[in-house]
Amino acid sequence: MLHLAETTNPWGGHSWVGDSPSAIPLDNRPLYEPATGPETTASRGVCSKLFHSSLFDVGILRDTLLPSITFHSGLSLIAYGAGRLTDRLETKDWLWPAGQVLNAWWSALGKRVICDGIPLYCSWAIIDRPQRLLLAGVTLWGSRLFWRIASRSVKRGGDDPRYEATKKQHGWSWNKALFTTYLPEALFQSLITLPFTAPFRHLVGSDVPGPFATLSGGYAAVAEAVAVGLFSMGFALEVLADWQLDTFKEKEKSGQESPSAMCREGVWSIVRHPNYLGDMLVHLSFPLLLWSSNSLQPIHLLGPLTNYIFLRYVSGDKENEHSQARRYSTENVNKKIDFDKYRREENAFWPDKCQVSNKWTWIVVGAGWKAVGMGLVAMEIGLSIGSELGFNEVMVLAKEGQDVAKLLAGSGLDLTDFFT
Numbered sequence: 001m002l003h004l005a006e007t008t009n010p011w012g013g014h015s016w017v018g019d020s021p022s023a024i025p026l027d028n029r030p031l032y033e034p035a036t037g038p039e040t041t042a043s044r045g046v047c048s049k050l051f052h053s054s055l056f057d058v059g060i061l062r063d064t065l066l067p068s069i070t071f072h073s074g075l076s077l078i079a080y081g082a083g084r085l086t087d088r089l090e091t092k093d094w095l096w097p098a099g100q101v102l103n104a105w106w107s108a109l110g111k112r113v114i115c116d117g118i119p120l121y122c123s124w125a126i127i128d129r130p131q132r133l134l135l136a137g138v139t140l141w142g143s144r145l146f147w148r149i150a151s152r153s154v155k156r157g158g159d160d161p162r163y164e165a166t167k168k169q170h171g172w173s174w175n176k177a178l179f180t181t182y183l184p185e186a187l188f189q190s191l192i193t194l195p196f197t198a199p200f201r202h203l204v205g206s207d208v209p210g211p212f213a214t215l216s217g218g219y220a221a222v223a224e225a226v227a228v229g230l231f232s233m234g235f236a237l238e239v240l241a242d243w244q245l246d247t248f249k250e251k252e253k254s255g256q257e258s259p260s261a262m263c264r265e266g267v268w269s270i271v272r273h274p275n276y277l278g279d280m281l282v283h284l285s286f287p288l289l290l291w292s293s294n295s296l297q298p299i300h301l302l303g304p305l306t307n308y309i310f311l312r313y314v315s316g317d318k319e320n321e322h323s324q325a326r327r328y329s330t331e332n333v334n335k336k337i338d339f340d341k342y343r344r345e346e347n348a349f350w351p352d353k354c355q356v357s358n359k360w361t362w363i364v365v366g367a368g369w370k371a372v373g374m375g376l377v378a379m380e381i382g383l384s385i386g387s388e389l390g391f392n393e394v395m396v397l398a399k400e401g402q403d404v405a406k407l408l409a410g411s412g413l414d415l416t417d418f419f420t
Helices: 060-086 091-115 120-125 129-156 161-167 174-192 217-254 274-292 298-314 316-331 333-345 353-357 359-388 391-399 404-411
Strands: 003-006 015-018
Touching: 060 091, 060 174, 091 120, 091 129, 091 174, 129 217, 129 274, 161 316, 174 298, 217 274, 217 359, 274 298, 298 316, 316 333
Parallel strands: none
Antiparallel strands: 003 015
16 A cells, blocks of 8 residues: 655645655655545555645645746757757747647656656546546647647748748847747746646645635536536637638639638638637636636636737737738738738637627537537446446456447446437
8 A cells, every 4th residue: 555644845745655654754754644444436446545735835836837847948948959950940839739748747647657656557546537637638639739730840841931030030049049939938838737737746635625616516517517518619619720721721722712812711700810719718628627626726727827828919819910911911912901801800819799690609619518418428328337337347348348239238328319
């Protein structure tokens, strides 16, 4: 059995894990050892319940933000080196999603296994359902965005046009780029990742009171469902925006679309930057998911807030539209005219009230609700199979190659209404 004890480390939030309480280092002076007895859940049969102090202690920086700053700064140095060697400033864009996903998994599993010596199976077992959904969501979002950026970069064969213009500006140099671009973005990433790194680095039990209302039973399930729906809407918005933009560009090349026209089809009719709006919805879902498990703390809200500031005022739509206006003014005056008209008629980020009648608004909302429905059915299947057949029986059937229909038949579920 693994034993865990809080320590009197003045930074707070530190713990020691080992096979024997007698082996706890004396200089850590443990305050207590968790009482022995039945484990909290069957899934945690090999692990003791972890207790950590509140996020409001003085260890908040050392245990949550500073490790992320160190992590992202190190990755930024690597990206900077690669960018300087290839003369491509867009290496920072490759790092944007990849670094956040890596930090999430490092915080959840890597640090515990490699640095703390906790077995992988135990590290995974102490992660509850909402936190696993959190990891899945971050991984899905980051992997898709990384593939989008990388594939577009390889196809283009050179740096992003925005950055080509940046490198031509008076006073710009690679010597300055590390301190003016790469490291500042590392700080932004450190703040944005707080909702999906801090909960793993500085665990707070449900018995620790927080400033937010405690959810239980049906309310917690509703919060989780809304979080899944919000994530799904944002993810669908990003996927549709990229797909529709690529389709428009292909038509433009083949002559089916005027080279002076802006893409205003599909979700691009909702706002001028539907991909950024989708990204914002995805990041808003993470704190809500934490709230469903009563793990939400004020520091986690810095994530979506920082992401919004970055998308609106630092890089995102502000930088993108400035680059578009400059390029169209010199390369395609007619497109600049259509671009200005687009800016007058549609909001940049948040939809206006007229978008209630836009069918694409409801297509995106419908994608979110569909994901919620599928999630609820999956959860019901899991609960029913677990209660009717039992986990061991299900595993035996699976190993013997039994059909999934047999599991569903044993669960007593009727899914006809859902799929018709």
